Amino acid sequence: MRKAFISPSKYVQGENELLNLGYFVTSFGKKALLIANQSDIDRVRKQLDYTAEKYNCLFVTAGFNGECSRIEVERLKKLAITEQCDCTIGLGGGKAIDTAKCVAEGNAVIIVPTIAATDAPTSHSAVLYTPDGAFDDYAYFKQSPSVVLIDTQIIAQAPVRFLVSGMGDALSTYFEARANQKSYANINAGLPCGVREQLCEGAKPTLAAFALATLCYQTLLKDGKKAKASCIDKVVTPALENVIEANILLSGLGFESGGLAGAHAVHDGLTILEETHHYYHGEKVAFGTLVQLILENSPEEELKEVLDFCLSVNLPVCLEDIGVKTISDQQLTEVAEKTIIPEESIHSMPFPVTVEGIKAAILLADTIGKNYKTTGKFVK
Structure with missing residues (x-):
């Protein structure tokens, strides 16, 4: 291999x-x-x-x-x-x-x-x-x-929202690398066909990449909240140092050598909604991560862990958090169609995806996120 x-x-x-x-x-x-x-x-x-x-x-x-x-x-x-x-x-x-x-x-x-x-x-x-x-x-x-x-x-010294957005981008790294591990996808599968030959055509993720992606997630859970507090106070602490490394190095190596999957594809689909344009990349990726977990039918404990983390640092957990207060079925269909275009990384998921499946996952992620944010429960 x-x-x-x-x-x-x-x-x-x-x-x-x-x-x-x-x-x-x-x-x-x-x-x-x-x-x-x-x-x-x-x-x-x-x-x-x-x-x-x-x-x-x-x-x-x-x-x-x-x-x-x-x-x-x-x-x-x-x-x-x-x-x-x-x-x-x-x-x-x-x-x-x-x-x-x-x-x-x-x-x-x-x-x-x-x-x-x-x-x-x-x-x-x-x-x-x-x-x-x-x-x-x-x-x-x-x-x-x-x-x-x-x-x-x-x-x-930078505005804290940048650091939090970076955590949203980094949050997806482990889950997308895990999906690539399960599907044996090529690490460049989400790239346009015209550039694949320049890179590592046919190459699978290494153990090293998955280990870094895992450490990235663990670091966010351990130090994310403290790092945000450090950035608010504009001071450098071990927690902030660790999260900067997670946002940039661990996530960077994890995504490029571990592969992208559902979260970033959902992000790309959401960009067709004008309301999302005022939100940062990582903020939309955070919600995309929740959608990917719904697609995977992840255990409730894992979903709660991700939701708790997002809420602790003020990352989006529902569509309203990225500016989308209402969405029509036509708009949702267009988002889903954009998410599953042939060159998207969604096809690195270890199962087939469909427009209807993406629509359902977005709606359920939105419902769960809203309920959990207001009541601390999955259902009202």
Whole structure:
């Protein structure tokens, strides 16, 4: 049986680690293209100046326009060539990070997240948008980032909703990896057909990936509530350190090497509802995880454990929690149809799925979530 494990070359996490950014730049050369929103640069200006002086390197600011579009990527590629940059840095949130990945095309890229809202920093994929912000396409590269550098002091200063959203994204990792283990699905089964040949075609999840996905879930249950409290107080504690690692590293390796399944496919289906657009990726994935558990007919004890965790950190447990106060049968059908399109990861579940089955699971997850939230019971 062919197996594969995908990961960044280096992952470094700790307080004030941004002060060491220059060290990693010098492993490639002296000059780095810095892709970041100006507000993020201003927020860490002292650290950037310090590390540039200490390690005798230069950051070329890109004037990033905030959108990971093909036009912006091409502009920044030309700038990197003109300035003779030795590496690319993506600093900030998801769009700056994805733009850096696209500019570098898998070569000499350093990722510096300033929030822990998703597990994307460690991955070798990115999302492209049109210049006006609409979804364009996915991009995949030959390898994961060279360095992922996490400054936990900076992440502790970010709004707490980002951290909680990251927990929602990470929550699905174990359950989706478990589904892939049961179905013997390929880890890239949820990717568009055109990019599968570039990756590990036919590869199954490793024991290592499933172990990391399991640890991710265990860490959330143990430290999630305390980590949220730490972020509210803007202090770094062991619990916050552990959850940042779970959100970014454990979840990132767990999803990319363990595979996606129902939760993320349901997320993708829900995005057709305009009301959900104001909610973060991980918030919708959390509800998608509950839908996956309903599809699997998971034991009541497991559902309660997930519901208790979600409620303890204020993650969504019903449609209303992601902005959907009412949903027509036609809308529900469209969500389900989007969820089970041929290229979706839902087909990594260890059983066939249908539109009617997805509709039923969404409705039951919504009912259970609402009842449990208000009464602490599955039924009124």
